[in-house]
Amino acid sequence: MIRFENVTKRFPDGTEALKDISLVLPTHELTAIIGPSGCGKTTLMKMINKLEKPTAGSIYIDDNPINGMDEVQLRRSIGYVIQRIGLFPHMTISDNVALVPKLLEWPKSKKEERVRELLELVGLDPEIYMDRYPLELSGGQQQRVGVVRALAGDPNIVLMDEPFSALDPISREQLQDELRNLQQTINKTIVFVTHDMDEALKIADSIIVMRDGQVEQVGTPQQLIDEPANEFVRNFIGVERINQKRTFGEKRLIEFLDLFVTDWAGDAEKISADATIENAFLQLDNSDQNYLAISKGGQVVAYANARDLLKAALVKETGVLA
Amino acid sequence: MRNFLDTLVNRQDMIISALLEHMYLSFVAVAIGIAIALPLGIVITRYRRYAEPIIGVTAIFQTIPSLALFGFLVPILGIGSPTALIALIIYALLPILRNTYAGIVGVDGSTIEAGRGMGMTRTQILRQIELPLALPFIMAGIRTATVLTVGIATLATFVGAGGLGDIIYRGLQSYNNSLVLAGALPVALLAIGFDQILKWIEKRATPKGLKT
Missing domain, CATH: 3.90.1280.20 (CBS domain Like)
Incomplete structure (x- = not known):
C-alpha cells in the first residue's frame, strides 16, 4: 500500500505542482493516474521512488515513511518503466533486463534464469533476443523489454510513466492487453501514469483523475463512468465515451x-x-x-x-x- | 630523388632519433592532455554553468598562433622540452575537452533517468551509461588532438626541444631540400599513421548496439 499524506510540491519558481494531496493506492492493484499535461500526475508518481521530493507532507509504503529511506536502495526495490523506453542502447537485452539484479548483486546463474523467465513472460524467445541490442528490436518489443526490466528485481511496486504513449496504436493495444494479463500473474502494485482515458479505463483497477495539482476523483473505471464527480471529470472522460461504455x-x-x-x-x-x-x-x-x-x-x-x-x-x- | 634517398641513408641516425623525440613529445603531450581534459570534461557536465566559460578559455588558447605561443613561453619557462610540452598540451586540451563534454551531454536524458529510477548511483551512471555512450565522441576528440599535436610538435625545434622540426629547420637553413623532405615526410606519415590507428580504435570503441 502506498499512502500520500498531505503532500504538497512547490517548485522554486513558486508554482504548486501538487496541492495537499492525500491518497491511498491499494496493494496488488493497478492504479492509473490520469489528467491533462501539467496536472502533476508524473510528479506525484515520481515521489514514490524519490525522483521528486515533496515540499511538505509524507509518503508511506506499507506504513513506513519513505522519507528516511536511502533513495538508491528504495529505487532498486521499485520497478520503473519510463515513457521513451529508456533501454540502454549499448547493452544487450539480457544486460538491460539484468540491470537491477546486477545492482542487487545476484549470483550469475540466478540472473540468467530470471532474464529467461521474464523474456518468456512477454513472449520474446530468450534464445533469439537475449544477445540482441535494443535498436535491433521494434518499438513494441523494446517496451516489452522495458516492462520486464522493471520486474527483474521482483519489486512489489512498479511505476509506469506513460509507458505505451510512444508506440503505434496497434502495439499500444497489444501491450495494454498483455499488461492486463501479466498483472493477473504477477499481482504487483502498479502505478500507471497516462493521459489516455481509453487506456486507463481499459487496464486500471482504479483511476485517480487529477487537475492542476489536485485530485478530482478516485474510483473504479465503472464508478467514473457512472458517477463522474464533476463537470471536469465528465468532460475529461468524454460524454461520447460515457455513452459508449454504458448500456441503456x-x-x-x-x-x-x-x-x-x-x-x-x-x-x-x-x-x-x-x-x-x-x-x-x-x-x-x-x-x-x-x-x-x-x-x-x-x-x-x-x-x-x-x-x-x-x-x-x-x-x-x-x-x-x- | 636520388639525393633524397642518399640523405635518408646518410642521416638515418639523426632522422630516427628526431623521429623518436617527435613521437615522445606528441605522446606525452596527448597523454597529459587526456589526463587533464577528460576528467575536466566530466566535471563540467556536472556543473554546466561553468562549461561554456571553461571550454571558451581553451578555445582562446587554440586561437593563439602556435609559433607565437612557443614564443610567449620561452621568456617564462626558458627553452627545452618542458616548454614544448606545455605548449603542445595547451593545444591538445580543446578537442578532448569539448568532445568529452558534448559526448556526455549528448547522452539521451531518458536513458539516464531510467538508470536513476532503477537505483543506479551517480558513479554507476557515469561509468556504465554515460562514458560508454560518449566514448566514440571522446575518441574522436583524442584523434583530432593527436593529429594536431604531431603537426605542431614540428615547432618544438624553436624552443630547443628537438623532434623532426630540427631536421626540417636544418634543411631550410642549408638550402637542402632533400633534408627538409626527410623531416617533413615522417611528420606527415606519423600524423596519418596515428590518425588511422585512432580511427580504428574509435570504431572499436563504438558500443556494439549503436553500430548500424
Missing part, C-alpha cells in the same frame, strides 16, 4: 427528461430522476400504474410510461428521433 439500462431517467410528458393527471408510480432506466422499468412493470412520476428534489418534474421509455431507448440508439 444503466442510464438514468434524468438524462431523458425532455422526452417525457409533463402533464398527466392520472395515478402514477413515484420514482427518483436518479433511478436507472433498468430500475424504472422494473418498478413500472411490478406496479399497477401505467405511468412513472419522476421526481427531482422532491418535485415531480415529468411523467413517463412504457412507450416513453421505448422512445428514450430509440433516441439513445440513433442519437435523435425524427
Whole structure:
C-alpha cells in the first residue's frame, strides 16, 4: 500500500505542482493516474521512488515513511518503466533486463534464469533476443523489454510513466492487453501514469483523475463512468465515451427528461430522476400504474410510461428521433 | 630523388632519433592532455554553468598562433622540452575537452533517468551509461588532438626541444631540400599513421548496439 499524506510540491519558481494531496493506492492493484499535461500526475508518481521530493507532507509504503529511506536502495526495490523506453542502447537485452539484479548483486546463474523467465513472460524467445541490442528490436518489443526490466528485481511496486504513449496504436493495444494479463500473474502494485482515458479505463483497477495539482476523483473505471464527480471529470472522460461504455439500462431517467410528458393527471408510480432506466422499468412493470412520476428534489418534474421509455431507448440508439 | 634517398641513408641516425623525440613529445603531450581534459570534461557536465566559460578559455588558447605561443613561453619557462610540452598540451586540451563534454551531454536524458529510477548511483551512471555512450565522441576528440599535436610538435625545434622540426629547420637553413623532405615526410606519415590507428580504435570503441 502506498499512502500520500498531505503532500504538497512547490517548485522554486513558486508554482504548486501538487496541492495537499492525500491518497491511498491499494496493494496488488493497478492504479492509473490520469489528467491533462501539467496536472502533476508524473510528479506525484515520481515521489514514490524519490525522483521528486515533496515540499511538505509524507509518503508511506506499507506504513513506513519513505522519507528516511536511502533513495538508491528504495529505487532498486521499485520497478520503473519510463515513457521513451529508456533501454540502454549499448547493452544487450539480457544486460538491460539484468540491470537491477546486477545492482542487487545476484549470483550469475540466478540472473540468467530470471532474464529467461521474464523474456518468456512477454513472449520474446530468450534464445533469439537475449544477445540482441535494443535498436535491433521494434518499438513494441523494446517496451516489452522495458516492462520486464522493471520486474527483474521482483519489486512489489512498479511505476509506469506513460509507458505505451510512444508506440503505434496497434502495439499500444497489444501491450495494454498483455499488461492486463501479466498483472493477473504477477499481482504487483502498479502505478500507471497516462493521459489516455481509453487506456486507463481499459487496464486500471482504479483511476485517480487529477487537475492542476489536485485530485478530482478516485474510483473504479465503472464508478467514473457512472458517477463522474464533476463537470471536469465528465468532460475529461468524454460524454461520447460515457455513452459508449454504458448500456441503456444503466442510464438514468434524468438524462431523458425532455422526452417525457409533463402533464398527466392520472395515478402514477413515484420514482427518483436518479433511478436507472433498468430500475424504472422494473418498478413500472411490478406496479399497477401505467405511468412513472419522476421526481427531482422532491418535485415531480415529468411523467413517463412504457412507450416513453421505448422512445428514450430509440433516441439513445440513433442519437435523435425524427 | 636520388639525393633524397642518399640523405635518408646518410642521416638515418639523426632522422630516427628526431623521429623518436617527435613521437615522445606528441605522446606525452596527448597523454597529459587526456589526463587533464577528460576528467575536466566530466566535471563540467556536472556543473554546466561553468562549461561554456571553461571550454571558451581553451578555445582562446587554440586561437593563439602556435609559433607565437612557443614564443610567449620561452621568456617564462626558458627553452627545452618542458616548454614544448606545455605548449603542445595547451593545444591538445580543446578537442578532448569539448568532445568529452558534448559526448556526455549528448547522452539521451531518458536513458539516464531510467538508470536513476532503477537505483543506479551517480558513479554507476557515469561509468556504465554515460562514458560508454560518449566514448566514440571522446575518441574522436583524442584523434583530432593527436593529429594536431604531431603537426605542431614540428615547432618544438624553436624552443630547443628537438623532434623532426630540427631536421626540417636544418634543411631550410642549408638550402637542402632533400633534408627538409626527410623531416617533413615522417611528420606527415606519423600524423596519418596515428590518425588511422585512432580511427580504428574509435570504431572499436563504438558500443556494439549503436553500430548500424
